[in-house]
Amino acid sequence: MPPRFLFQSSFKAFTGSSYVPSPLATLSLKPSATSIRAGSAETRERRRHDPFLMAQSRQRKAANLSRRQALTQEREGSLGDPVQSESTPFVQQLKATQSGPQVSAASDGDLNYFLNSERLEEALEYSKTLTSPLENLDRDTADPQLEKEMAERHLQQHQNAQAAIDRIVNINNGNTEDQMRLRIQQCIEKFGRHNTDKQFPPKPAAVSHQSATAHPEKTPRVGQDTGSPEVQVAILTAKILNLSRHLQTTNKDMHNKRNLRILVHKRQKLLRYLRKKERGGPRWQYLVETLGLSDAAWKGEISM
Template sequence: MSTTEGVFCRRAEGLAGSVISPSKPSHKSPAGFFHTSSNLNAGCKRKPPTNPWALAKAAEKREKVRARKQELLQHRQKAASDPVVGHMTPFLEAMDAKPDVPPPIDHLVQPTDPQQRQVVFENVISEEHLSRLNHFLRPQEVTASIIRSKDLEEVPLAKTSEKDVSQGKEMHLKATAAMNRILSLGNGSSKDKTRANKSWCVETFGRHVTDEIFPRSRHVSTASNPITDPVKTPRVGRDTGSSEVQAALLTMKIRALAKQLESNPHDKMNKRNLRLMVHKRQKLLKYLKRNDRGGERYRYIMESLGLDDPAIMKEVFM
């Protein structure tokens, strides 16, 4: 027999031995015998018998869980704030409200007896409340000026008659009513209302006002040194550059622009401007949250503007 034939014979014998007598069986029984079943079914557990009552209870539990998830999802969607205009708050309601226009002076009271007319006229003027005024004035300043003017123009009783005193009092009431109508924001233009809203945002959220309400942050940087660090310059005048004031001013512009886009949905330029302002407000509020560490100042501005954390931290699609 040649060498080549011997090699082929040895290979054939090895293949036959491996097929006939496997040396490493994959599964063994406790008695040491081989399994005759398939290897796929050797490690499977026996399926328990079907229990209709348990299946019904499991299906009922799954249905309750699904219904509860749907209820919570609807509640979150309903409570979530609009990332553009937010939900309505007292601050936003007062900003969007149109000031009432006072009626003309001649229509305040009906023509009656002169003395009775003066009493009615005085009651009507005293009931007029000056809330938001034009020309950068405050109700306290106007009231103090009217009282001072009344004292200056009052004539001593010894030199005048009772008729002159009555006429002077009526003229003073008419002058007061005229001043109320001149200074009323309801008679101002749209530019006057915008200017008043800007001033109101500064007076509401400015640090020169809120520093007395909210305490300063207790989180002092470890790198700061009160001995070597320069002394911070004290604030002079009103605060117009803090993050909360800028966010409030942007909110005023955003709401006005969003209202304009409702009637002009194809105004693409203003849509882009609205998107830029919304993202800029997000950056300001993110910085305030990081700097204030979610403190009272951050929560105050968020509650006043009707926004929540998802409207600031998540991406806005417009």
């Protein structure tokens, strides 16, 4: 008897081709829905119509945003603010705004027009002497009551003139340019090396070799120091505080916002140079502590 071969009969009509696709080939031509990427258009459309998936998506987004905000606050808290300075006595002096007119004699830090208190007192005493009433040389015909009234009137006029002069020369009644000029002078007197060299010891000199080139001695400083990096940093800090106070009320001043960014980055370069030059010595510590500067003022990238 001849052998028999078992095969499954096909119920499809014959179309003229003898090719029969395999089941694996059919699966590869029609992939399942589970292999679709999570960000595809079909998945987004399905998520849009599924309230449960939408709620999960919103929850994940809110968690990511809160985590990002927490990390940003932690980073800013560790480094500090690159623009604002901490509250120190010198910073409070730089932030001094306009107050009411002062009647009493002001100190040297509150006088305008390049005046000091000693010169002002001398000028007021000289004017009081010039305007004082003359005494009658003939005491027999002199009227003591009239002389007393004239002296009281002269004293009252002198007090009125002194109060007017105090208001005129008070820096709080001056314009912004005069106030900034005075702040710059305060920075020079505070951080200038003609004053700070007396406080800090000189840096140790390097050991010179016999074959090294002999450099001439430096010419001693004459006058005030205005070019050292710590003085320039203090002046830039005074300008930054002034601009930041102005921008708190005028948010649309794009020109001064750009000027503020320029000043902050210029101060950052000077601080990096000074830290490299002084190697974190006493001069660097004195500058940072007096101006209330944080690590964000010189470390890393400043984004404003």
